[in-house]
Amino acid sequence: MTESSPSTRARFSFPPFFGRRRPLVTVIELSGVVGQLGPARKGLTLARVESAIESAFKPRALKAVALAxxxxxxxxxxxxxxxxxxxxxxxxxxxxxxxxxxxxxASGGYILALAGDEIYADASSVVGSIGVISAGFGFHELIGRHGVERRLYTAGEHKSLLDPFRREDPTEVARLQAILDDMHAQFIDLVKARRGDRLGGQDDVFTGAFWTAGPAKERGLVDGIAHLGDLMRARFGENVKLKKVAPDRGSLLRRLMGGESRGLIDPEAVLAALEAKALWARYGR
Incomplete structure (x- = not known):
């Protein structure tokens, strides 16, 4: 057998990039209100995003995971x-x-961001709102004016805590405030644990206030102003591959049934939409 000619060897030589894997960054999309909003509107819950989180960390050539x-x-x-x-x-x-x-x-959305070793935002992003809120209505005067009698039977001294159809009880308000304070303390502890020495020490960080990215950076809530694609290319090279991993949306049949099985207008879906709208409206969105 004769040795292959140089031209033949050149014809079958491998290209210089053959076998080289592009660096991979998976992107988990976390968009929307956190929590279960009803069958017609899917909020962000662990049940919905857990499989996406697991999938994002599976690839062997993985360099990083980005959270959008x-x-x-x-x-x-x-x-x-x-x-x-x-x-x-x-x-x-x-x-x-x-x-x-x-x-x-903001708020629970910032808790999601705390899962990052580094946090970045757009210059106009709204960041912060490290606090806890509970809101409701009082209807006791309204039903009294219309001659409606409230009938409520419970077993358990505090089972009807802060019932909106009776006058507010200061003792019950204090009990709720203690719960909110405990939740706020847990939020603060998480921010301190994840951000550590990067926090700027300003007194207003834990007041529930929120800022755009520049002032948020001064307070140590974000590490800089940058966009996902730009920063990942700067860190891992221009040929980095960004692979999106979206949360589970459920089957088409289930989504259709959730939105249409109760008639043209689903009261639960309307309330969920109003709740989501109110949360976004706090931040001018």
Whole structure:
């Protein structure tokens, strides 16, 4: 057998990029109100995003995981569950996590951002709102004017705590305030644990106030002003591959049934939409 000619060897030589894997960054999209909003409107819950989190950390050539966050908050429990699920995977796989706030990363939305080892935002992003809120209405005077009698029977001294159809009780308000203060303290502890020495020490950081990215950076709530694609290319090269991983949307049939099975107007869906709208409206969105 004769040796191949140089021209033949050249014809079958491998290109210089053959076998080289592009650096990979998976992107978890976390957009919307946190919590269950009803069958017709899917909020961000651990049940909905857990499979996306697991998938994001699976690839072998993974360099980092990026979080694309756009949320005004919502359920503090679901925010923390999602945060913890991301941190467990990050620590298990030894993968860095970068959080990018888009329009809003406030309240529970900022808890999601705290899952990142570094947090970035657009110059006009709304960041912060490190506080806890509980809101409602009082209808006792309204039903009294219309001759409506409230009938309520309970077993348990505090079962009807802050019932909106009777006059507010200062003792019950104090009990609710103690719960809110405890939740606020947990939020503060998480921010301090995740942001550490980067916090600027300003007194207003934990008041529930919120800022655009520049003042948020001064307070140590974000690490800089940057967009996801630009920063990932700067960190991992121009040929970095960004692979989006979206939360579960559920089957088409289930979504259709959730929105249409109760008639043309679903009261639960309307209330959920109003609740979501109110949360976004706090931040001018």
């Amino acid at each position: 966050i756009n949320s005004p908050g919502g359920s503090p429990v679901q925010s923390r569950l999602i945060h913890d699920a991301i941190r467990r995977q990050a620590e298990k796989k030894k993968i860095p996590v970068y959080a990018f706030i888009e329009d809003v990363g």
